[in-house]
Amino acid sequence: MSDFMQQALDSAAASSPPWLQDWQRAGRQRWNASPLPGRKTEHWKYSSLQSLQQSFARAEPGDVELAAAGIDLPDFDGPRLVFINGYYSPLQSACELPEGVSIVRFADADEEQSRRIRAHLGLATGRDEPLFTALNDAALAEGVFLEFAPGARLSQPVHVVWVSANQAQAFSINQRLLVLCGESSSASVIEHFAGGIGGQRSFTNGVTELLLQAGATLCHYRLQLEQEAALHIGRVQARLATNATLNSFHLALGSELKRVDLVVDFCGEGGHCEVNGVYLPRGREHIDYHTCIEHRVPNCTSSETFRGIVGDDATAVFNGRIHIHRDAQKTRAELNNRNLLTSTRAEVNTKPELEIYADDVQCAHGATVAQLDEQALHYLRSRGVSRTEGEVMLSFGFINEVIESVRSAALRDYLQPMLASRFARDPALVGQAS
Amino acid sequence: MLKIENLHAGVDGTDILKGLNLEVKSGEVHAIMGPNGSGKSTLGHVLAGRPGYNVTAGSATLLGQNLLEMETENRARLGLFLAFQYPVEIPGVSNMEFLKAAVDAQREHRGEPPIDAVTFMKKARETCKIVDLDPAFLKRGVNEGFSGGEKKRNELMQMILLEPRLAILDETDSGLDIDALQVVARGVNAMRSENRAFVMVTHYQRLLDYIEPDHVHVLADGRIVRSGDKSLALELEARGYAWLEEEVA
Numbered sequence: 001m002s003d004f005m006q007q008a009l010d011s012a013a014a015s016s017p018p019w020l021q022d023w024q025r026a027g028r029q030r031w032n033a034s035p036l037p038g039r040k041t042e043h044w045k046y047s048s049l050q051s052l053q054q055s056f057a058r059a060e061p062g063d064v065e066l067a068a069a070g071i072d073l074p075d076f077d078g079p080r081l082v083f084i085n086g087y088y089s090p091l092q093s094a095c096e097l098p099e100g101v102s103i104v105r106f107a108d109a110d111e112e113q114s115r116r117i118r119a120h121l122g123l124a125t126g127r128d129e130p131l132f133t134a135l136n137d138a139a140l141a142e143g144v145f146l147e148f149a150p151g152a153r154l155s156q157p158v159h160v161v162w163v164s165a166n167q168a169q170a171f172s173i174n175q176r177l178l179v180l181c182g183e184s185s186s187a188s189v190i191e192h193f194a195g196g197i198g199g200q201r202s203f204t205n206g207v208t209e210l211l212l213q214a215g216a217t218l219c220h221y222r223l224q225l226e227q228e229a230a231l232h233i234g235r236v237q238a239r240l241a242t243n244a245t246l247n248s249f250h251l252a253l254g255s256e257l258k259r260v261d262l263v264v265d266f267c268g269e270g271g272h273c274e275v276n277g278v279y280l281p282r283g284r285e286h287i288d289y290h291t292c293i294e295h296r297v298p299n300c301t302s303s304e305t306f307r308g309i310v311g312d313d314a315t316a317v318f319n320g321r322i323h324i325h326r327d328a329q330k331t332r333a334e335l336n337n338r339n340l341l342t343s344t345r346a347e348v349n350t351k352p353e354l355e356i357y358a359d360d361v362q363c364a365h366g367a368t369v370a371q372l373d374e375q376a377l378h379y380l381r382s383r384g385v386s387r388t389e390g391e392v393m394l395s396f397g398f399i400n401e402v403i404e405s406v407r408s409a410a411l412r413d414y415l416q417p418m419l420a421s422r423f424a425r426d427p428a429l430v431g432q433a434s
Numbered sequence: 435m436l437k438i439e440n441l442h443a444g445v446d447g448t449d450i451l452k453g454l455n456l457e458v459k460s461g462e463v464h465a466i467m468g469p470n471g472s473g474k475s476t477l478g479h480v481l482a483g484r485p486g487y488n489v490t491a492g493s494a495t496l497l498g499q500n501l502l503e504m505e506t507e508n509r510a511r512l513g514l515f516l517a518f519q520y521p522v523e524i525p526g527v528s529n530m531e532f533l534k535a536a537v538d539a540q541r542e543h544r545g546e547p548p549i550d551a552v553t554f555m556k557k558a559r560e561t562c563k564i565v566d567l568d569p570a571f572l573k574r575g576v577n578e579g580f581s582g583g584e585k586k587r588n589e590l591m592q593m594i595l596l597e598p599r600l601a602i603l604d605e606t607d608s609g610l611d612i613d614a615l616q617v618v619a620r621g622v623n624a625m626r627s628e629n630r631a632f633v634m635v636t637h638y639q640r641l642l643d644y645i646e647p648d649h650v651h652v653l654a655d656g657r658i659v660r661s662g663d664k665s666l667a668l669e670l671e672a673r674g675y676a677w678l679e680e681e682v683a
C-alpha cells in the first residue's frame with residue numbers, strides 16, 4: 001500500500017484515546033495490506049485516484065468565520081457542532097441540546113460512553129468494510145457520537161459543520177459521525193462540508209454511520225459544498241430496523257475528486273427510504289455518487305432521485321444499485337437519474353444496476369441525459385423573459401425540483417438562494433433547450 | 435394596433451393558416467370563433483413566435499412593428515400577451531419567481547429598475563385576490579399540478595400584472611365554472627381601455643354576455659370567413675358552423 005497517509009496515521013495514533021487503539025490498528029493493517037483501487041476495479045472505473053498520489057500531512061487546527069464563509073444557516077437556532085480541519089471548535093458551536101439528544105466526541109467519552117460507542121461503531125459499515133473506511137478507522141481520533149433517545153421528537157435539525165481551512169501543506173482529515181436513532185425517535189441531521197477554496201489540497205475521508213432502530217425516522221442531509229482544492233471520499237452507511245424511515249439528501253458542488261458511497265441496508269420489514277441528490281460539477285471537476293439499496297427483507301420501499309448538471313470539462317458518475325435479495329418479497333423500489341450536460345466536453349457515466357432475486361417485487365428505473373424543455377422556454381419568453389434568463393431559470397428549476405424535497409425549511413431557505421445565485425453567475429450550470 | 439394581412443403559416447410544411455386577414459384597433463375587443471382545428475390557436479402561436487410554426491407568406495404588425503421578425507420576448511415587451519389554451523407546467527420554477535422575472539423584464543425594457551421584492555409580493559397577492567386564486571399558488575411551480583381552471587386564472591393573473599397592449603385570450607373561458615367565468619370577465623373589463631385591445635378566442639357565446647365584443651369573426655380552415663357584430667355570435671350559437679362551411683365552399 002502506498003504510504004501517502006503514513007504521516008497522518010502516525011500522528012492520529014499518537015493522539016487517540018486508548019479504547020480506540022485496537023480499532024485503529026485493525027484499520028491500519030487492512031489499509032496497509034490492500035492496494036488502492038485502480039481503473040480496473042469495477043466501482044472505481046470512472047474515478048481516478050491519481051490526485052491522492054502525494055503526501056498528506058495531518059490537519060492542523062484552523063480558524064474560519066462561519067458567517068463570512070457563507071456557512072451559517074439563516075434563521076437557524078438549533079444545535080450546531082463545528083469542526084475545523086477535523087478539530088472541534090467549541091467557540092463556533094452552539095451546544096444547547098434539546099431533550100432527547102446527546103452528543104459525545106470520541107475524544108471526550110467517559111468509560112460508559114466509550115463502551116456505548118464501541119457497541120455501535122462499525123455496525124452499519126459491517127465486517128467486510130471498504131478500503132477507505134478502513135483508512136478512516138485507522139485514523140479515528142475525532143469522531144462524534146450523536147444519539148437520539150427512544151421516542152425523542154426533534155423539531156430542529158442538528159447542524160454538523162465540517163470545514164476544511166487552508167494550511168501550509170496538503171493535509172488530510174478523517175472524520176467520523178455515528179448516529180444512533182432510538183426506537184420511534186424522529187430527528188434530522190445536516191452534515192455540512194465546506195471550505196476548500198484555493199490554496200493547498202485537502203483530502204477528507206468522511207464516514208457516516210446511521211443506525212435507525214425500530215420505528216425511527218431520520219432526515220439526513222449531506223452537503224458536499226467544499227470546493228476546488230478539497231478532495232473528498234465519503235461514505236454514508238445506513239442500517240434500518242423494522243418500520244424505520246430514512247430521508248437521505250445529497251448535494252455536491254465539485255472539486256477535483258468527490259466520491260460518495262451511500263449504502264442503505266434494510267434489516268427489518270416495513271422500512272422506507274427516500275434518497276434525493278444533486279451534483280453540479282464544472283470546470284475540470286469530478287463527482288461520483290455510488291448508491292446501493294440493499295433490500296434484504298420483505299415489505300420495504302425505496303425511492304431514489306438524483307439529478308446532475310455537468311459543465312465545461314467536468315465529469316460525473318452516478319451508479320445506482322438496487323439489490324433485492326431472495327426473501328425481500330413485496331419490495332417496491334424506484335430509481336431515477338437525469339442529467340443535463342451544458343458543454344459538448346462534459347461527460348456523465350450513469351448506470352442503474354439492478355440485481356433482483358425475489359419474484360414478487362415492483363422495480364422501476366431510468367437514467368437519461370435531458371435537455372431543457374423548449375415549450376417551457378417559449379412560455380417564459382412569451383412573458384418577456386429573455387432566452388438567457390429563461391435558460392437560467394429552467395436549469396435551476398431542473399435541480400430545484402429535487403431541492404424542494406428538503407423538508408427542513410431552514411435548510412431549503414439556505415440552499416435555494418445560494419444555488420440560484422450560482423446559476424445566475426455561472427454559465428457552466430446553464431443548459432440549452434433542444 | 436394589430437394588423438394581419440394574407441397570413442399563411444403552418445407546421446412541418448402543412449398549411450394551417452391560409453391567407454388570414456384581421457385588423458384590431460386600439461380600444462377594441464374582438465372575438466374569434468370557429469370549429470375545432472380551424473387554426474385559432476395557431477394564429478395565437480404564430481403571433482407569439484412559438485418554435486415549430488413557420489410563416490410562409492403575409493405579414494403581421496403590432497403597433498407598426500413587424501411582429502414576425504422579432505424574438506418572442508421582444509414581442510411580449512412590445513406589449514403582446516397570449517393567454518395559452520394549454521399553459522405549460524414548469525416544475526422547479528416557482529410561480530412567484532416567474533411572475534417577478536416577467537414583470538422585471540418588461541420594466542427593464544422600459545428602462546425601469548427591477549421591482550423590489552416586497553412591493554411585488556404585495557402586488558402579486560392583490561392580483562391573486564382579483565383572479566380568486568389562493569396566494570399559496572405563488573409558491574408552487576409554474577402551473578405545476580394546477581387544475582384546468584387554476585391554470586386559466588394564472589394566465590389571467592399574468593395578464594393583469596404585465597398590462598399588455600394587446601391580449602389574446604385563447605379559450606381562457608373553457609373549463610371554467612360560472613363564477614370563474616365572471617372572474618375572467620371582470621378582469622378583462624377592468625383592463626379595457628383606449629390604449630389596449632383584446633382578441634378573445636372562444637367557443638361560447640356565454641363569455642360574450644359578460645365581455646361585450648366590438649367585432650366577432652369566424653375562423654374556418656385557416657381564414658376569417660365571416661365578420662360581424664355580436665349578433666354573429668348569437669347566430670353561431672343557434673345554428674352551428676355547418677351552414678357556414680357550405681356557404682364558404
Ligand SMILES: Nc1ncnc2c1ncn2[C@@H]1O[C@H](COP(=O)(O)OP(=O)(O)OP(=O)(O)O)[C@@H](O)[C@H]1O
Binds near residue numbers: 477
Ligand atoms: N404542432 C402541431 N403539429 C401538428 N399539427 C398541428 C400543430 N399545431 C396545430 N396543428 C394542427 O393544425 C390545425 C389547427 O390547430 P389549432 O390548434 O390552431 O386549432 P383550433 O382552432 O385552436 O382548435 P380548437 O378549437 O380545438 O382549440 C389542427 O388540425 C391541428 O391538428
Ligand SMILES: [Mg+2]
Binds near residue numbers: 474475476519604605
Ligand atoms: Mg385552440
